[in-house]
Amino acid sequence: MSKTHEIKVTKRELQRKGASRRLRHAGVIPAIVYGGNAEPVAISLDHNATWLAQQNEWFYSSILSLNLDGQITKVLLRDMQRHPHKQLIMHLDFLRVDENQALTASVPLHFLNEDTSPAGKAADVVVTHELKEVTVSCLPKDLPESIDVDLGELKAGDVVYLSNIKLPKGVEIVALAQGKDHDDAIVTAKHGKGEAADEEVAAAE
Numbered sequence: 001m002s003k004t005h006e007i008k009v010t011k012r013e014l015q016r017k018g019a020s021r022r023l024r025h026a027g028v029i030p031a032i033v034y035g036g037n038a039e040p041v042a043i044s045l046d047h048n049a050t051w052l053a054q055q056n057e058w059f060y061s062s063i064l065s066l067n068l069d070g071q072i073t074k075v076l077l078r079d080m081q082r083h084p085h086k087q088l089i090m091h092l093d094f095l096r097v098d099e100n101q102a103l104t105a106s107v108p109l110h111f112l113n114e115d116t117s118p119a120g121k122a123a124d125v126v127v128t129h130e131l132k133e134v135t136v137s138c139l140p141k142d143l144p145e146s147i148d149v150d151l152g153e154l155k156a157g158d159v160v161y162l163s164n165i166k167l168p169k170g171v172e173i174v175a176l177a178q179g180k181d182h183d184d185a186i187v188t189a190k191h192g193k194g195e196a197a198d199e200e201v202a203a204a205e
Contacts, residue, residue: 004074005058006065007050009043024088031092033066033075038096043068050089054080058145061107061133063097074140076105097140104174106133107144109165109186113152119189125156131186134162135174142170151187160187 012023012030023030027047034040043066053059059077066073079093097103109132114120119127134147149165162173163183175182 004063004065005053006067006072007045007053008067009045011068012042012044024090029089029092031094033073033094033096036096036098045092047089050092051087054089057108061105061143062145063140063143064094066094074099076103099140102137102139103143104135104137105143106135108133108146110146110148111187112148112150114154117151117154119154119156119158120151122156124192126190126192127151127154128188128190129186130188131162131184134165134186136167136171137174137177138171142168144168144171147171149186154187154189156189156191158187158189159185161185 009031010028023044024047028044029047029050031043031045032040033043064075064077066075074097075094076097077092078095079091081090081092082088083090109129111129114127119125136143136147147165147167149160151160154160161183162176165173165186167173175184
C-alpha cells in the first residue's frame with residue numbers, strides 16, 4: 001500500500017508566461033492540478049522543498065497530498081518540465097485521483113538478492129535489467145511505491161518475466177492484460193561473451 005506525502009501549495013491566477021517567469025525568479029514553481037469532476041486549478045510550490053522531494057522515488061510513483069490552505073487534494077504527478085541546463089523545475093502537472101476509481105501509474109522495480117544469487121556470484125555471467133519500472137493498474141489505496149523482485153535463485157540462462165513478479169494485493173500489470181505476447185522479460189542472466197564464444201566453437205567442432 002502506498003504512503004501519502006503531503007506538499008504545501010498556494011493557489012495562483014492563470015496568467016501569461018511572464019508571470020510564470022517571475023514566479024521562478026522568486027523561487028516558486030508554477031503548476032496545474034486537473035482531472036476528476038473539478039476545473040483545473042493553477043497552483044505554485046516552493047522550489048527548494050520540491051527539488052528535495054523530487055529526488056525520491058515516491059515523488060513520481062506515490063499518491064501526493066497537496067495541501068492548499070488546509071484542504072487536501074490527492075494527486076499523481078503526470079509531467080515535470082525541467083530547465084535543459086540548470087537545476088531548475090519549470091512546471092509541474094498533477095492529476096487528481098478518485099479513491100474509488102482504478103488508476104494507472106509507473107512503479108519502480110527494486111531487484112533484491114542479485115549479488116548473492118548463483119548468477120550474481122558467477123564472474124562469467126552478466127545480469128541485465130531489461131526494465132526498471134512497470135505500469136500497473138489499481139485503486140489509489142493499493143498503489144505501491146515500488147515492487148520488489150527477488151533474484152536470490154537467479155542462475156545463468158534464466159529469464160525473469162513480468163508474469164513472474166509477485167504483486168501486492170489489488171495490483172495488476174497493465175501489459176499482461178493485453179496477452180502473452182506482452183509478457184516482457186525484466187531480467188536476463190547470460191554468460192559473458194568469452195564463454196559464449198567458446199561454446200559456439202565447441203558446438204561447431
